[in-house]
Amino acid sequence: MADGESAERDFQEGWSRVKKRLNVELGDDVFSSWFSRIECDGVAAGVVTLSAPTQFLKSWIKSHYTDRLVELWNAEYGEVRRVEVVRRSALKIPAQMKLVQSQPVETVPSAQVEAADERFAGSPLDARLTFGSFCEGASNDVAFRAARAVASAPEGSTPLYNPLYIHAGVGIGKTHLLQAIAHESRNLNPRRRVVYLTTERFTSQFVTALRDRTALDFKEVLRSTDLLLIDDMQFLTGRSTQQEFCHMLNSLLDSSRQVVVAADRAPGELEGLDERVRSRLKGGVVVGMGRPDxxxxxxxxxxxxxxxxxxxxxxxxxxxxxxxxxxxxxxxxxxxxxxxxxxxxxxxxxxxxxxxxxxxxxxxxxxxxxEPKRIRIEDIQKIVARHYNVSRQDLVSARRTRTVVKPRQIAMYLAKTMTPRSFPEIGKRFGGRDHTTVLHAVRKIEGLVGADQKLSDEIELLRRLLQD
The missing domain is CATH 1.10.8.60 (Helicase, Ruva Protein; domain 3)
Incomplete structure (x- = not known):
């Protein structure tokens, strides 16, 4: 018994020294986030066994820190071949058992974690919403192909489009595509953990978890998913809910888990959304879908x-x-x-x-x-100004900088193609400009639209915003 207690004390002291060196290297904030709940379960046959309380934390440590841990353990303890990280079960393993294990043993998730999985299950899927029942066409082919690529990605592969953000108006097929991804992914990779959630359900589950003091279980379930699909992002509200979503999104993306998001507008147009979330969404692959022809x-x-x-x-x-x-x-x-x-x-x-x-x-x-919605030139100026981050006053001013000229020409083009107003009338609404100026703007944008897909997509988005 004395030898066991001595060995226990020895490797725990070694672990304390390793943690101190890690703390110095990583800083207090990072160290506290990742290592405050990591324990050393034993050292045997050149293998150090560490344990983490959650699957997510275990995976993160294994993928980011095991090589450095081996180096530090060798500096403190001697000949260490590798560091294993396992998930802790609800029962603590006695010290004597830790020391005699020749190989680390993976623990079994507790009943509590399994119950959490059931309690925080995703939104139900409609069996009819598959790729086979989705109608592909010119207005949605990019979104459709990107969705199929995500669904058919080999197990364990690095996501190519992450996050994939799909935006379109009501009834265009966003939900259909997200549910089709879920169905296809589960069929091709049965072991892949796929969760489809509406933002309404995400918010409801988060509030319930806070109330029941099960927030850690909630976070663990979502952060351990391989493929997370979030629908109706435009409805995500509340500061604490958005902060939690941001943390979850960062964790999933940083650990190479696939995320797909759908909303009724582009990320930059989600004005009520936290800027950090919008920035992360804009950094992925953003594709839109238009109305069917x-x-x-x-x-x-x-x-x-x-x-x-x-x-x-x-x-x-x-x-x-x-x-x-x-x-x-x-x-x-x-x-x-x-x-x-x-x-x-x-x-x-x-x-x-x-x-x-x-x-x-x-x-x-x-x-x-x-029947077309009655669109006013003032509406066009307001939407265009907001989209290009200029003021409405800039559009009607005499300024000739590039940041103003292009939005002004686009606004004139939309005014001509979406309202019954004449060239002179439009020119009058844009600071009293001559009708030839408006004509030049319209012809220039018409010429650019056919050759510049990005500009074409921007104008299609502006049209949709004006028509909604």
Whole structure:
């Protein structure tokens, strides 16, 4: 017993000296964050066994500090071949058992951690929202391909797009893509820990964890995920909630865990979001999705109609009716689904034939969305000024600096293409400029849009912001 107590005291003193050297190297803040809860469980056959209370902390120490720990242990203790980091179980291992272990033993997660996994489960997935049921087209092909690449990434590989940020208006397909990633990833890599969360559920779980004093369990569950998908980022509010999200995001990205985020606007447009979070999101891969064009709307209807006929082979909706819906319901895919569902219901429960005239009545309120929103030049100036970080006064001033000229020309172009105003009227609203100045601006932006994809994307975003 005395020999065991002596050996225990010996390696614990060695561990204390190693920690002091680490503290000097890393500084108090970093050392406290990563090593304050690390314990030394024993030294045997040239192997040092350290234990961490959480899976996340264990993984972080293993991936960032084991080489340096080996060097420091060799300086203090002698011949150490490697340092192993295991996760501590709820039961403490007696000192005598630590010393006789020839190989470190990985501990089993406690029932408490497993219960935490269940309590902080992700949002439910819709089995219908897969890549197979997603309609790809020119307005969403980049987002679609990036999503597939994330879902099919080999297990343990370094994420290529991290975080992947997808933004689009209501009903364009953001949620569909995120859930498709979750389904595909789980099918290809069953061992991969995938969590899909709406911001509403994230906030609710965080508040509950604070109330029940289980915040550490909550953090551990999320930070141990391999793939985290966050939907509706625009609804993330509250200072403490945003701070916790920022810490979680940093931890996941720093440990090469894949994060995918969806919102209804680009990161820079999320005005209520903490600047640190916005900065981290902007540093990833940001892709937008636009409204479907006529061809894509028709394709969406064909896919949905084919699925409906599989459920009910007797269903019959004339092609000209589907053409009418594709032509008239232009807002988003969700409204197209709604229009088709109404026609399916009418076909199943009414003896009257499905004609274009009957369809007009059935989807009249959805066609109403086709009426363009009345957009004022003042609205355009306000949105453009905010997007390019200039003032509205700058746009109507005589300033000729590059930071002002380009936004002014874009605002003039949007005013001409999105309002019924004439060139002279637009020039008057931009500081009394001549109509030829407006004409020059419009032609210049028209010429640039075809050759500059980034500018084209910016203008598409500004259009969407003005129309929403």
């Amino acid at each position: 006529a061809g894509m709307r028709r394709k969406i209807l064909e896919m949905r109609y084919a699925a409906a006929r599989e459920r009910d082979p007797r269903l019959s909706i004339p092609e000209q009716v589907l053409d009418y819906v594709a032509r008239m319901v232009v807002s988003n895919g969700r409204d197209l689904d709604g229009a088709l569902n109404r026609l399916v219901c009418r076909a199943q429960f009414s003896d009257a034939p499905i004609t274009v005239e009957a369809c007009e009545l059935a989807v009249a309120d959805l066609v109403g969305d086709r």
